[in-house]
Amino acid sequence: MLSLRENISKTAVPFIKAPPKPPSLHHSATASPPSPDPTTITRLILRTDNPEALTRNLHSFANWTPQLVHAVLKRLWNHGPKALQFFNILDTHPFYAHSATAFDHAIDIAARLRDYKALWALVARMRSQKLGPSPKTFAIIAERYVSSGKADKAVKVFLSMHEHGCPQNLNSFNAFLDVLCKSKRAEMAYKIFKIFRGRFRADTISYNIIANGFCLKKQTPKALEILKEMVERGLVPTLTTYNIMLKGFFRAGQIKEAWGFFLQMKRRKVEIDVVTYTTVVHGVGVIGEVEKARKVFGEMIGAGVLPSVATYNALIQVLCKKDNVGNAIIVFEEMLRKGYTPNVTSYNVVIRGLCHAGNMDRAIEYMDKMKDDNCEPILQTYNVVIRYCCDDGEIEKALEVFERMTGGSCLPNLDTYNILISAMFVRKRSDDLLFAGKLLIEMVDRGFLPRKFTFNRVLNGLLLTGNQSLAKEILSLQSRCGRLPRHFRL
Template sequence: MTIRVLNCQSRLSLRRYIVSAKLYSSGGQAIDVAVVANKISKVMMSSPQPVLDSALDQSGLRVSPEVVENVLNRFRNAGLLAYRFFQWSEKQRHYEHSVRAYHMMIESTAKIKQYKLMWDLINSMRKKKTLNIETFCIVMRKYARAQKVDEAIYAFNVMEKYDLPPNLVAFNGLLSALCKSKNVRKAQEIFEKMRDRFTPDSKTYSILLAGWGKEPNLPKAREVFRDMINAGCDPDIVTYSMMVDILCKAGRVAEALGIVRSMNPSICKPTTFIYSVLVHTCGTENRLEEAVDTFLEMERSGIEPDVAVFNSLIGAFCKANRMKNVYRVLKEMKVKGVTPNSKSCNIILRHLIDRGEKDEAFDVFRKMIKVCEPDADTYTMMIKMFCEKKEMKTADKVWKYMRKKGVFPSMHTFSVLINGLCEERDTQKACVLLEEMIEMGIRPSGVTFGRLRQLLLKDGREDVLKFLNEKMNLLVNDPLCD
C-alpha cells in the first residue's frame, strides 16, 4: 500500500497554485490579511511536510504579524504543522513574531503535549524580553487542563527565575487554571497558604466560587461567598453570574431568579449571560413556559437579547421538540439583526440527528451554512451522520467542503471519518487520513488507532502498521523542562 504519493498531477496543481498565490500585485497593492492567510492555509494543507518550506518560499507570499496570527489561529489544532509555519515565518525579511503569535504557538504545542517545544518558545521570548504574566498563565492553564497539577504549580513558582515575580494576576491565573480543570480542592489549599502574600480581590473569590460550583459543592460555594463579603470585597457582575450559574446547576432556579430580581440595576445590572443561563436551565429541566417567561422578562427589563440567549431559547424548544418554535426564533433573530452562529446550528442539528431526522438535519445544514460559519463540531456531526448511514461519498463531500472553507478538522472530525472508513473496510483511505492527521500534529485516540491496527493485522499489512507506529512516535510526550 502506498501511504502518500506526490504524483505528477498534484505537483502540477501545486505549481499552478503557487503561480496564482502572490501576495502583491504588480502595483505593489497589499491584499487583505484574510485573503493572504487563506492562500497560505491552502499551501499548508496541500503540501507534504518535507516540501512545505519550499512551497511557502515559492508562493511569494509575504507575512505580517496579522497574517501569521490568522494562520496560527486556523491551525491551532495542528500544533506541529503550525510550528513549522511559525519557524518558516520567523525567517522572513522585515518580520518579527508578535507576543500574541508566541502565545498562540505555546497553546498549540501544549495542546499536543509537546512541552519541550513549549519551553523552547518561552526561552525564545525570554531572550527577546517579551515574556509577560499572561505567558505563564497560559502555561499553567495548559498543564492543569492536562491534569499536570504539579507542573502547573511549577510554572507559577519558576516565574521568579524568568525575572517575572508573580503578582495577584498570576496568583489568580494559577487558581483559575486549577479550578477549571476540576482541581478546586488544590486551588483552595493554595489560596489558604498564599492569601497573606497576595491580597485576594473579587476576581480571586469568583474563581473559587466557580470552582466549587463546577465540583459541584453548593455549601462550599456559599462559604466562599460569605468569606468574600467578610473580606470586604463587594460582589460584582461576575460574582452574581457565578452564583446564578451554580444555583441553576444545583436545580435552584427559583433562588437564582430571586438573586437576579434583587440586584440593583443602577449598581449591577443583570447581563444577557445571566439570562442565557436561566433560560438554558429551565429548558433542560423541561420547564418550557418558565424559559419563555424568563426570556420575555429580560426583554421587558430593557435588555436586548444576544445570540447566546437566543441559543438558550432554541435549546429549550429543541428539548421540548417544538421545531416550529425553533424556526420562529431564527426568524425573530433575523428581525432583530442577530446573526445565528455555529452553536445555533449545532444545537438544532444535534437535536434532529438524535431524533433520527437525518434528512431534515442535512436540509438545515445546507440552509444554515448560508447565514453562519459552521465550526469543526458542525462538520463532525454531519460526517458522523453520513458514516452511520453508510453514505461515505456524501461524508467525503462534507469533508472536502469543510477543507475548502478553511475549517481545520479537529481530532474528533478525523476520528469519525477514519472510523467510518474502517467500518467499510477501506483501510487504504483510512491509513492516508491517519497519516495526514499525525503529520498535522494531531494525536489519534487509542480507540481509532486500535481499530485501524486490527484491520491492518487482519490484512497482513504489518509493514504499514510499523510505518504508522513510527509516525506516532513523533508525538510522544516530552518531560518537564525549563
C-alpha cells in the same frame, strides 16, 4: 469517472499521495503587488513537503503582517507540526519579525504537541526579542500543563514566572486560579489561594473564581462557604457572584434552590441582568419546563432587559432538545426579524437540532447558510454533522462533509478522526479499512496521538482484509508513537 471513494482517497489525504505542484507566491516585477489570502498560503504550506522550497517561497513574500500570520496559524491549528514549521520559517525571514501574539500561539501549539523543549526555547526567544513572556503566555503554558495532567508543574511554572522576566501580580494570580478551576481543580486552586491570598491581596474576583470552580464541580455548598468567607473578610458580592451561584444550582440539578435564589435576587432588588435571565431560561428549559423558559424570556423584556443573541441561543437550544426543531427555527427566524445577527453558536444549535431530528439535508443547508451571516462552520459544526451522518449509516455523506474541511479553512481534529475511523468499521469493506489506515497515518502526521485501541482496531482490520503493507507501515508508526503493546508481532 471515479467513484466517490476513489476520489476521496486521492484528495482527502494529501500527505499520502504525491502532493500537487504548489502554487507559487513569486511575482514578476511587473505584476501588481502580491496579496495572497490566508487560505491560499495555508494550502501552499500544507502541500509543500520540501522545507527548502517552502522557506524560499515564504521568504520571497515581503508583505507579511501580524494579522496575516495570525490567520494562517489559526488555520493550521490542527496541524501542529506544519504550524510550527511555518512559524519557524517566518522567524528567519529577512525583514519580518513575529509579534508577541504569534509567539503566544506558537507556544500554545508546541505545548499541545507536548514538545516542552520547543516550548521553552520559544519562551527564551520571545524574551530575547523583548516581546515577553507576558502573564498571558504563562496562562497558556499553565493551562496546557494542567490539561495534560501536570498540575504540579503548572504551579511551579506560575511560581517561577518572575524568573522569566514576567511580573507576578493579582491579575496573573487570578488568571492562574481560573486556569486551575476551569480544569476542575478547584481544591488545588483553593489550597494555593489560601497560601498566597495575603501576598497578592485577593479580591472579589479571586473569590468569584474559586466559588465558580466549586460550582463547576457541582459542589454548591462549598461554593457558598467560600462566599461566606469572602463576606466575612469585608468583600462585597457582585452581580457576577450571584450569577455564578445561580448557574451553579442549575448545573448541580438543585432546581428548587436555583428558582428560590432567582426569586430572592429579584426581591432583594439586585439589579439582575441579561446573564441572569439567560441562565434561568436555559436552566429551566433543559429540564423540560419549556413554557416556563418562554415565560421568563417574555418577562425579561417587560423588566426592561433586552435578550442577547446568547439568550436566543439558550431558548433555541431548549426548544430543540425538549420541544421540536420546527419551533426552534420559528424563534431563530424571529431573532432575525428583530434585527439580531445569529452567530456560530446559533447555527450550531439549530444544526444539531436538525441532525437530531434526522433531517441531515436541512442541517447541511443551514451549514451553507452560515456564510450569509458572516460566519463559517467551525470544528464543532463539522463534527456534529459528520457524527450524525455516520450514526445514520450515511458514510458517503459524512465523507463529503469531511472533504470540505480538508480545503484548508478548518482542519479536522482528534474527535473528527476518531468519529470517521470508527465509521469505517460499519460496513467492513476492504477499501473502508484502507481509508481508516490512511486517516490514522494522517492524524499522527498532524500531531494527534491515537489511542492504543484505535491502532489495534485498524491493524486488525487491515490484517483481516489482507492489507499487509499498510499494516506494516502502521505498526512501525505505532512503535514510534510509543503505543505498541509488548509482544505484538506481525
